[in-house]
Amino acid sequence: DIQMTQSPSSVSASVGDRVTITCRASQGITSWLAWYQQKPGKAPKLLIYAASSLQSGVPSRFSGSGSGTDFTLTISSLQPEDFATYYCQQANSFPYTFGQGTKLEI
Amino acid sequence: EVQLVESGGGLVKPGGSLRLSCTASGFTFSSYSMNWVRQAPGKGLEWVSSISSSGSYIYYADSMKGRFTISRDNAKNSLFLQMNSLRAEDTAVYYCARRSTYYGDWFDPWGQGTLVTVSS
Numbered sequence A: 001d002i003q004m005t006q007s008p009s010s011v012s013a014s015v016g017d018r019v020t021i022t023c024r025a026s027q028g029i030t031s032w033l034a035w036y037q038q039k040p041g042k043a044p045k046l047l048i049y050a051a052s053s054l055q056s057g058v059p060s061r062f063s064g065s066g067s068g069t070d071f072t073l074t075i076s077s078l079q080p081e082d083f084a085t086y087y088c089q090q091a092n093s094f095p096y097t098f099g100q101g102t103k104l105e106i
Numbered sequence B: 001e002v003q004l005v006e007s008g009g010g011l012v013k014p015g016g017s018l019r020l021s022c023t024a025s026g027f028t029f030s031s032y033s034m035n036w037v038r039q040a041p042g043k044g045l046e047w048v049s050s051i052s053s054s055g056s057y058i059y060y061a062d063s064m065k066g067r068f069t070i071s072r073d074n075a076k077n078s079l080f081l082q083m084n085s086l087r088a089e090d091t092a093v094y095y096c097a098r099r100s101t102y103y104g105d106w107f108d109p110w111g112q113g114t115l116v117t118v119s120s
Helices: none
Strands: A003-006 A010-012 A018-026 A033-038 A045-049 A062-067 A068-074 A087-092 A102-105 B003-008 B010-012 B018-025 B032-040 B045-051 B057-062 B068-073 B077-084 B092-099 B107-110 B114-120
Touching: A003 A087, A010 B114, A018 A033, A018 A087, A018 A102, A033 A062, A045 A062, A045 B107, A068 A087, A068 A102, A087 B045, A087 B057, B003 B092, B003 B107, B018 B032, B018 B092, B032 B077, B045 B068, B045 B077
Parallel strands: A010 A102, B010 B114
Antiparallel strands: A003 A018, A018 A068, A033 A045, A033 A087, A062 A068, A087 A102, B003 B018, B018 B077, B032 B045, B032 B092, B045 B057, B068 B077, B092 B107, B092 B114
């Protein structure tokens, strides 16, 4: 199985800050990676797919990059509604696996 | 509007069974692969199972193989998860999620989830 490791597990930031979250795969997954945002009590929401493609309706302050084993999610200027937990997911092969999550806190 | 609504969750004793349903609307259900993903209380996301649009291809996480069965009824726009031999560690919110319209197995959208509690 492909293991997905996110870092950091949590990060404190302020409105307007630039934040970067990383996700590392235990083996190469080319660009078969997605990022999701989850707020408390809500279902996850797709933000980025294919490592760097922005899902329709997602603000342009979100961006993704990387390929192979190392990926990043960047939020260029944090807004109050961005405080949530973020997960990466590999879709290279079954079983699909998620990172453990990164909680973005004020 | 694309919508997924799960139902069937509840409290069940260890060793018991439960059948979850997910009713889809707002899109051509028979054209999309569907998935179940779960989240234990306070924990991260765990992929459970996937089924192709026709039902011909089915995949499970190792810990669910032999206990869980995914199925679908395209005529009724419905996805199911039959869960047998339930354990305490199966306690979680279970989400159904559609394969994204973009190429690749991205999950979008998701239902609101249904809580399964396994406890004596």
